[in-house]
Amino acid sequence: MQSQVIATTPIPGQKPGTSGLRKKTRVFMGPHYLENYVQSIFDGIGGVAGRTLVLGGDGRYFNDRAVQVILRMAAANGAAKVIVGQNAILSTPAASHLIRSRGTDGGLILSASHNPGGPDEDFGLKYNTPNGGPAPEAVTDRIHQATQVIREYRILEAQDLDLSAPGTARLGEMTVEVVDPVADYAALMERLFDFGAIRRLFAGGFTMIYDAMHAVTGPYAVEILERRLGAAEGTVRNGTPLPDFGGGHPDPNPTWARELYDRMMGDDAPDFGAASDGDGDRNMILGRGIYVSPSDSLALIAAQAHRAPGYRDGLKGVARSMPTSAAVDRVAQAMGLPCYETPTGWKFFGNLLDAGRVTLCGEESFGTGSDHVREKDGLWAVLMWLNILAETGASVRELMTEHWRRFGRNYYSRHDYEAVETERAEAVMDGLRSALPDLPGREVEGLRVAAADEFAYDDPVDGSRSERQGLRILFEGGARAVFRLSGTGTEGATIRLYLEAVETDPARLDRDAAEMLAPVARAAEALSGLRRLTGRAGPDVVT
Numbered sequence: 434m435q436s437q438v439i440a441t442t443p444i445p446g447q448k449p450g451t452s453g454l455r456k457k458t459r460v461f462m463g464p465h466y467l468e469n470y471v472q473s474i475f476d477g478i479g480g481v482a483g484r485t486l487v488l489g490g491d492g493r494y495f496n497d498r499a500v501q502v503i504l505r506m507a508a509a510n511g512a513a514k515v516i517v518g519q520n521a522i523l524s525t526p527a528a529s530h531l532i533r534s535r536g537t538d539g540g541l542i543l544s545a546s547h548n549p550g551g552p553d554e555d556f557g558l559k560y561n562t563p564n565g566g567p568a569p570e571a572v573t574d575r576i577h578q579a580t581q582v583i584r585e586y587r588i589l590e591a592q593d594l595d596l597s598a599p600g601t602a603r604l605g606e607m608t609v610e611v612v613d614p615v616a617d618y619a620a621l622m623e624r625l626f627d628f629g630a631i632r633r634l635f636a637g638g639f640t641m642i643y644d645a646m647h648a649v650t651g652p653y654a655v656e657i658l659e660r661r662l663g664a665a666e667g668t669v670r671n672g673t674p675l676p677d678f679g680g681g682h683p684d685p686n687p688t689w690a691r692e693l694y695d696r697m698m699g700d701d702a703p704d705f706g707a708a709s710d711g712d713g714d715r716n717m718i719l720g721r722g723i724y725v726s727p728s729d730s731l732a733l734i735a736a737q738a739h740r741a742p743g744y745r746d747g748l749k750g751v752a753r754s755m756p757t758s759a760a761v762d763r764v765a766q767a768m769g770l771p772c773y774e775t776p777t778g779w780k781f782f783g784n785l786l787d788a789g790r791v792t793l794c795g796e797e798s799f800g801t802g803s804d805h806v807r808e809k810d811g812l813w814a815v816l817m818w819l820n821i822l823a824e825t826g827a828s829v830r831e832l833m834t835e836h837w838r839r840f841g842r843n844y845y846s847r848h849d850y851e852a853v854e855t856e857r858a859e860a861v862m863d864g865l866r867s868a869l870p871d872l873p874g875r876e877v878e879g880l881r882v883a884a885a886d887e888f889a890y891d892d893p894v895d896g897s898r899s900e901r902q903g904l905r906i907l908f909e910g911g912a913r914a915v916f917r918l919s920g921t922g923t924e925g926a927t928i929r930l931y932l933e934a935v936e937t938d939p940a941r942l943d944r945d946a947a948e949m950l951a952p953v954a955r956a957a958e959a960l961s962g963l964r965r966l967t968g969r970a971g972p973d974v975v976t
């Protein structure tokens with residue numbers, strides 16, 4: 434087999450965002466696009482000669498083709514071994530686990546997460562470091578620099594490898610090990626959670642719907658929930674992964690997992706409902722007649738994790754992204770746990786987890802996870818909830834009601850304004866940024882601004898600083914409005930407005946979130962002119 438050196442030139446725009454490089458699939462399929470980026474990853478991490486990598490993706494359109502290209506490039510660049518998921522499939526948390534448990538030099542994960550898939554939709558690729566987590570900014574910066582100076586890439590001239598069954602093969606000098614994508618991950622979950630207790634819960638008639646959204650977690654959920662835990666057959670819905678996710682948005686939130694949401698609010702709702710996203714790292718949690726916001730789910734888990742065997746000794750600390758509500762802070766305070774506030778993006782949790790400062794992390798963007806891997810983990814969150822439900826014997830509603838009574842409630846909602854013209858979005862952000870110094874003390878819509886700033890983060894472990902991570906307006910009494918531009922979109926700009934209001938009055942803990950947040954929403958509009966400046970009547974997505 435011949436290793437080829439192909440001449441190329443830098444392709445503009447190959448800059449990793451919140452979570453790797455995400456582009457339209459056709460862009461990734463364009464001449465040299467994937468190859469340039471893969472070579473730049475290899476160059477940016479100091480080459481892959483003699484190294485072992487993990488490789489797999491969420492099964493979206495072009496996943497299978499891209500994996501074959503990456504295998505040939507890894508071989509031509511001298512990699513010793515690539516561990517690849519059967520049929521090129523690995524959920525993001527399963528990939529993170531493999532990277533760690535096999536002591537590899539990192540991995541390449543192909544996914545655009547919750548974005549739709551297909552020839553006209555989105556594709557993505559990211560590099561995870563040997564700790565199993567998304568590459569930190571210092572690494573993604575080097576990868577980006579490499580994309581700007583690339584002159585050539587290396588690729589082996591070879592036929593596609595058969596990845597349809599576990600086993601070992603050679604590609605030139607390189608070993609390719611094809612692994613069952615579910616086995617190791619399922620074994621890890623069995624170590625963390627009390628499968629016996631959850632099995633008894635299901636045996637006692639507990640009912641559940643798990644919506645895999647035609648994405649990667651289907652096979653994982655069938656194996657774990659139905660086979661190992663004995664949930665009724667059919668508990669897992671939309672369990673067959675499809676390259677275009679059945680034409681849907683594989684994003685577990687009340688908008689895109691509408692059918693599940695409506696079912697859970699209906700008369701014939703099961704006890705528990707959950708969903709995960711395209712690559713298996715996100716989760717949505719529902720009980721009969723109740724939606725648990727991701728921020729509340731994080732707080733509840735922080736308070737109850739000790740009920741699961743893997744967390745019996747308690748938590749070392751907790752972390753949340755800045756726009757995530759402070760519900761978990763209240764738990765941390767009450768339990769005497771360190772609590773960290775990081776910028777948006779799971780990569781910012783990596784150092785805290787590696788340094789043993791935190792056990793549990795979460796984000797408002799439907800991500801929850803722990804130090805068991807270095808990614809958020811959808812099924813992990815579902816199993817954690819099941820373990821808590823099994824141990825307490827309470828319903829989701831009872832658990833949340835009790836939680837709010839004990840800690841107070843942070844009403845929370847996120848409003849997304851999608852595909853806004855970039856200039857307009859920047860005008861909103863620039864206008865608000867320059868107004869920030871004048872906001873403290875201002876009264877608007879019955880609220881008084883206590884502080885306003887642009888969030889910056891100093892990593893307590895490596896001392897690195899990340900600036901411009903969102904505009905915050907804090908009101909007296911704990912209410913808050915945060916403005917951020919999304920770092921994961923592929924078209925125009927998405928403005929995210931995060932709204933929060935604190936309530937400790939026991940008589941006001943069970944209200945409608947939109948109603949409780951209406952004043953802070955009006956104040957946010959008055960101070961930013963978001964709707965006025967974008968010409969939008971309201972958000973496209975509310976979570």
Ligand code: G6P
Nearest residue numbers: 451452778779796798919920921
């Ligand atoms: C990905 C990352 C998350 C992040 C989310 C939202 O899912 O893994 O850590 O919170 O994107 O990012 P965005 O920049 O679109 O708000």
Ligand code: ZN
Nearest residue numbers: 546547712714
């Ligand atoms: Zn995801």
